[in-house]
Amino acid sequence: MVSNKITLSLLTFLAIFTYDPITEGIEEDSTLIARSRGMYVISALDGSHAHMLVSIVFINGKYKGSTLETQGSYEQFERRTETAVVGGTGVFRLARGYATYETLHTDSVRGYLVTESNVTILHY
Ligand SMILES: *[C@@H]1O[C@H](CO)[C@@H](O)[C@H](O)[C@H]1NC(C)=O
Numbered sequence: 001m002v003s004n005k006i007t008l009s010l011l012t013f014l015a016i017f018t019y020d021p022i023t024e025g026i027e028e029d030s031t032l033i034a035r036s037r038g039m040y041v042i043s044a045l046d047g048s049h050a051h052m053l054v055s056i057v058f059i060n061g062k063y064k065g066s067t068l069e070t071q072g073s074y075e076q077f078e079r080r081t082e083t084a085v086v087g088g089t090g091v092f093r094l095a096r097g098y099a100t101y102e103t104l105h106t107d108s109v110r111g112y113l114v115t116e117s118n119v120t121i122l123h124y
Contacts, residue, residue, distance in 0.1 A: 022056060026104060026114050034058045043073055050076045052083055056119070058090075066090025068119065070099050079103050085121050097121030 023030035038054030056068040067090065072083030080102045088095035097120045105114040 022117075026116060031061075032059070033061050033063070038070075042076075048076060049073055063091060066092050068092050068095060068121065070119075074101075085119060088121070088123065092121065092123050095121045095123035 020036040021032050022034040022036055023032055025031075034056050036054050037057050038052070040050045040052050040054075043049050043051040051073050052071065054070045056070065058064050058066050066088065068088045069086050070083050071086050074081035074083060080100065082098055082100045085095055085097040085099055099117055099119040101115050101117045103113065103115050105112075107113070
């Protein structure tokens with residue numbers, strides 16, 4: 001029982017940092033447009049939910065130099081999730097909206113995951 005509790009509290013504080021490439025398409029050689037920079041933190045004692053704080057940092061194309069800030073809680077093992085877009089910089093100043101995500105492909109041997117995302121925002 002005690003060791004269970006220790007495992008659970010460790011899970012609570014697990015944080016995964018990310019700098020994943022964001023490309024136009026799902027192919028590995030698709031054009032790189034941004035990087036996802038931020039972290040995922042386990043936010044439920046049973047490990048079922050995570051909290052995501054991620055900046056989408058545009059590094060190529062017409063949005064180069066601008067960012068979008070995404071944030072939200074989601075069920076870790078669901079294929080489809082959604083988070084809020086709470087702001088942005090550059091051309092995305094005052095942005096608000098939402099992002100949907102769907103896991104299309106997982107390769108645990110390579111540690112490779114493909115997620116499709118649609119980001120819908122209002123900005124000035
Ligand atoms: C993104 O939008 C396309 C076109 O509407 C849709 O087919 C796809 O399911 C959407 N994916 C996500 C993760 O929202």
